[in-house]
Amino acid sequence: MHFAQPLALKSGAQLRDYSLVYETYGTLNTAKSNAVLVCHALNASHHVAGTYAGQDRSEGWWDNLVGPGKPLDTNRFFVIGVNNPGSCFGSTGPMHPHPDTGRPYGADFPVVTVEDWVDAQARLLDALGIQQLAAVLGGSLGGMQALSWSLRYPQRLRHCVAVATAPNLSAQNIAFNEVARRAIVTDPEFHGGHFYAHHTLPRRGLRVARMIGHITYLSDDAMEAKFGRSLKNGAPSYSTQDVEFEIESYLRHQGDKFSEYFDANTYLLITRALDYFDPAREHGGDLTAAFASAVCKFQLVSFTTDWRFAPARSREIVKALVDHKRDVSYAEIDAPHGHDAFLLDDPRYHGLLRAYFDKVAREFGHV
Amino acid sequence: MHFAQPLALKSGAQLRDYSLVYETYGTLNTAKSNAVLVCHALNASHHVAGTYAGQDRSEGWWDNLVGPGKPLDTNRFFVIGVNNPGSCFGSTGPMHPHPDTGRPYGADFPVVTVEDWVDAQARLLDALGIQQLAAVLGGSLGGMQALSWSLRYPQRLRHCVAVATAPNLSAQNIAFNEVARRAIVTDPEFHGGHFYAHHTLPRRGLRVARMIGHITYLSDDAMEAKFGRSLKNGAPSYSTQDVEFEIESYLRHQGDKFSEYFDANTYLLITRALDYFDPAREHGGDLTAAFASAVCKFQLVSFTTDWRFAPARSREIVKALVDHKRDVSYAEIDAPHGHDAFLLDDPRYHGLLRAYFDKVAREFGHV
Numbered sequence: 001m002h003f004a005q006p007l008a009l010k011s012g013a014q015l016r017d018y019s020l021v022y023e024t025y026g027t028l029n030t031a032k033s034n035a036v037l038v039c040h041a042l043n044a045s046h047h048v049a050g051t052y053a054g055q056d057r058s059e060g061w062w063d064n065l066v067g068p069g070k071p072l073d074t075n076r077f078f079v080i081g082v083n084n085p086g087s088c089f090g091s092t093g094p095m096h097p098h099p100d101t102g103r104p105y106g107a108d109f110p111v112v113t114v115e116d117w118v119d120a121q122a123r124l125l126d127a128l129g130i131q132q133l134a135a136v137l138g139g140s141l142g143g144m145q146a147l148s149w150s151l152r153y154p155q156r157l158r159h160c161v162a163v164a165t166a167p168n169l170s171a172q173n174i175a176f177n178e179v180a181r182r183a184i185v186t187d188p189e190f191h192g193g194h195f196y197a198h199h200t201l202p203r204r205g206l207r208v209a210r211m212i213g214h215i216t217y218l219s220d221d222a223m224e225a226k227f228g229r230s231l232k233n234g235a236p237s238y239s240t241q242d243v244e245f246e247i248e249s250y251l252r253h254q255g256d257k258f259s260e261y262f263d264a265n266t267y268l269l270i271t272r273a274l275d276y277f278d279p280a281r282e283h284g285g286d287l288t289a290a291f292a293s294a295v296c297k298f299q300l301v302s303f304t305t306d307w308r309f310a311p312a313r314s315r316e317i318v319k320a321l322v323d324h325k326r327d328v329s330y331a332e333i334d335a336p337h338g339h340d341a342f343l344l345d346d347p348r349y350h351g352l353l354r355a356y357f358d359k360v361a362r363e364f365g366h367v
Numbered sequence: 368m369h370f371a372q373p374l375a376l377k378s379g380a381q382l383r384d385y386s387l388v389y390e391t392y393g394t395l396n397t398a399k400s401n402a403v404l405v406c407h408a409l410n411a412s413h414h415v416a417g418t419y420a421g422q423d424r425s426e427g428w429w430d431n432l433v434g435p436g437k438p439l440d441t442n443r444f445f446v447i448g449v450n451n452p453g454s455c456f457g458s459t460g461p462m463h464p465h466p467d468t469g470r471p472y473g474a475d476f477p478v479v480t481v482e483d484w485v486d487a488q489a490r491l492l493d494a495l496g497i498q499q500l501a502a503v504l505g506g507s508l509g510g511m512q513a514l515s516w517s518l519r520y521p522q523r524l525r526h527c528v529a530v531a532t533a534p535n536l537s538a539q540n541i542a543f544n545e546v547a548r549r550a551i552v553t554d555p556e557f558h559g560g561h562f563y564a565h566h567t568l569p570r571r572g573l574r575v576a577r578m579i580g581h582i583t584y585l586s587d588d589a590m591e592a593k594f595g596r597s598l599k600n601g602a603p604s605y606s607t608q609d610v611e612f613e614i615e616s617y618l619r620h621q622g623d624k625f626s627e628y629f630d631a632n633t634y635l636l637i638t639r640a641l642d643y644f645d646p647a648r649e650h651g652g653d654l655t656a657a658f659a660s661a662v663c664k665f666q667l668v669s670f671t672t673d674w675r676f677a678p679a680r681s682r683e684i685v686k687a688l689v690d691h692k693r694d695v696s697y698a699e700i701d702a703p704h705g706h707d708a709f710l711l712d713d714p715r716y717h718g719l720l721r722a723y724f725d726k727v728a729r730e731f732g733h734v
Contacts, residue, residue, distance in 0.1 A: 011605035111605040171590040171614045172582060178615045179578040182622070185608055186571040188555055193608075204553040208575060211546040215539060220674075223538040229645060236643060238378035238478040240635035241552055241560075245642065247538045248545045255549070268607035275612065276603060278596060307587075 021090030026074035039138035048081035088263035107193020180209035207255030219338030388457030393441035406505035415448035455630035474560020547576035574622030586705030
């Protein structure tokens with residue numbers, strides 16, 4: 001969907017003449033009361049569920065959760081996935097032409113925030129004629145968008161389902177993002193963010209960025225269980241540069257794959273959106289004050305082994321909501337997979353979300 | 368000290384015609400029974416204690432622990448610091464000429480292991496006429512060397528003091544090392560490890576490597592307490608590339624400093640020595656079996672917030688020693704600083720080491 005009206009951004013800049021790519025699943029009911037918005041995290045898109053005809057391995061990134069008969073059941077709900085501006089999966093982003101010059105934005109793409117994405121999503125809903133969402137659902141950075149919805153548009157959602165998320169990034173979280181950004185920005189092929197014009201890609205930087213990211217997505221224990229100290233070739237070959245351990249092979253493979261499809265400027269933009277999200281900042285760091293405007297019901301979920309967005313961070317949000325006597329339910333799932341658990345189909349986790357969405361469906365009369 | 372006799376390495380290669388730089392503090396007693404070897408970790412050297420005349424800020428890396436009247440009291444002990452081969456602080460390393468070609472070894476420097484370093488240290492002691500050490504002391508990678516001493520030369524030390532260490536690296540530890548190595552190796556200025564001939568340095572890779580390292584040296588809580596989400600300029604400037612948060616400024620500074628003095632090939636060699644250390648491997652992964660040969664007394668120390676070498680890793684070693692009914696004392700220090708705590712002067716930690724070395728001194732008659 002194309003938007004001719006500029007989007008005012010939190011930075012003071014604006015995004016002009018942009019498009020959002022979105023997908024929907026299921027049918028909007030006549031009362032328009034069964035819509036659920038699913039917000040994506042760093043490395044995902046509007047393609048939440050289902051497969052594309054004739055395309056192998058084209059499952060949506062949350063296909064295990066969203067679909068007919070699944071926990072977020074598209075026989076009941078009208079589910080919307082939208083790609084955020086600044087991304088590299090279809091919506092207007094750094095690889096698209098700057099309206100002033102006709103050349104790719106590159107590093108000149110305006111800095112976008114979680115709040116800006118939520119505003120863009122709200123405009124999409126306006127265009128779709130949906131005044132109030134049954135729920136906004138997101139994990140990780142997507143969970144931050146769900147939380148932001150509850151604060152910016154409190155009347156436009158009845159439920160906020162925020163999984164494996166945090167009220168802001170810790171210093172350590174920012175530190176990991178910054179190392180990844182430095183790896184990209186200092187890659188000579190980055191060319192100050194205008195690598196498109198040089199017909200090249202900062203692949204080396206993207207690989208290192210992705211390897212760092214992967215370490216933080218997995219728990220120490222999960223990595224130990226999956227790879228341990230296994231050697232690729234059974235015995236050490238005593239080399240500083242060759243692959244020696246299985247974990248190295250895995251990380252290099254993940255880095256290589258990522259560097260072929262992900263845009264370097266998008267990586268910078270999305271990690272910055274993570275860094276900046278901090279609804280308490282405007283309230284002197286008081287998260288309870290920040291949540292004063294929220295009126296919807298909340299379901300929060302965290303995973304015991306998630307050290308990127310640890311359970312304690314979700315509990316901060318729960319406390320802020322309880323301080324306001326809001327309707328909040330919180331589940332801490334004992335799962336071994338670290339942050340990645342939010343994308344996996346742990347039966348307790350999916351059972352919980354199924355029960356929650358069943359309740360949401362009953363509210364609009366779907367028995 | 369120069370060694371004309373080649374050193375046989377674990378890899379099967381050998382190191383020919385090498386030198387070790389070392390420093391000593393205090394006086395060797397006539398019985399030669401008061402010597403303590405201090406082993407260094409990644410980023411340190413033979414310069415353990417004291418300052419160089421006329422050089423500001425030239426304190427040794429463990430100067431808070433080692434010196435006259437300090438916990439490891441050089442009025443009683445003869446302390447030896449030795450730079451390991453492969454390092455970049457004086458002993459034969461990748462920047463020195465290969466004896467075959469006369470050109471710098473670069474990436475052709477043989478892969479060295481913890482065991483090789485211990486063998487080189489033992490030869491130095493032979494040359495110094497010291498048959499048995501009162502103690503070997505080390506932290507982190509230095510602690511691995513202390514453990515290795517107890518296994519390779521069980522009769523040559525009476526005490527092993529291993530701080531903030533582990534019986535091997537976890538998959539996550541290896542993963543962090545590998546990302547750092549990839550950042551260095553893929554820096555175009557690395558030139559396959561022969562950058563000396565190109566009169567350049569892979570500074571970008573070293574910076575990223577050091578930034579990653581620094582994150583793992585500090586605890587999440589210490590980083591939060593020291594930097595939190597403080598902005599460098601008070602308010603956000605909305606930039607993807609400029610420094611925005613204090614933590615970014617700190618990490619960039621650490622990376623810049625490091626890239627000016629540390630050798631890239633040394634970084635690869637030392638992280639590989641960490642990866643390879645695994646005394647249990649030759650015993651089918653059975654750490655208890657690995658420690659069967661150890662006969663000295665042990666003091667192990669870990670720090671509660673050290674997530675790089677967590678207390679659980681030290682407890683594995685304690686268990687292996689207890690299985691053999693060895694004399695082992697273990698302290699888990701409640702300290703906020705993460706892995707870096709082993710270099711700081713936490714009073715409980717230093718008090719413990721002072722008491723331990725007092726006991727060691729009494730054994731050779733120093734009251």
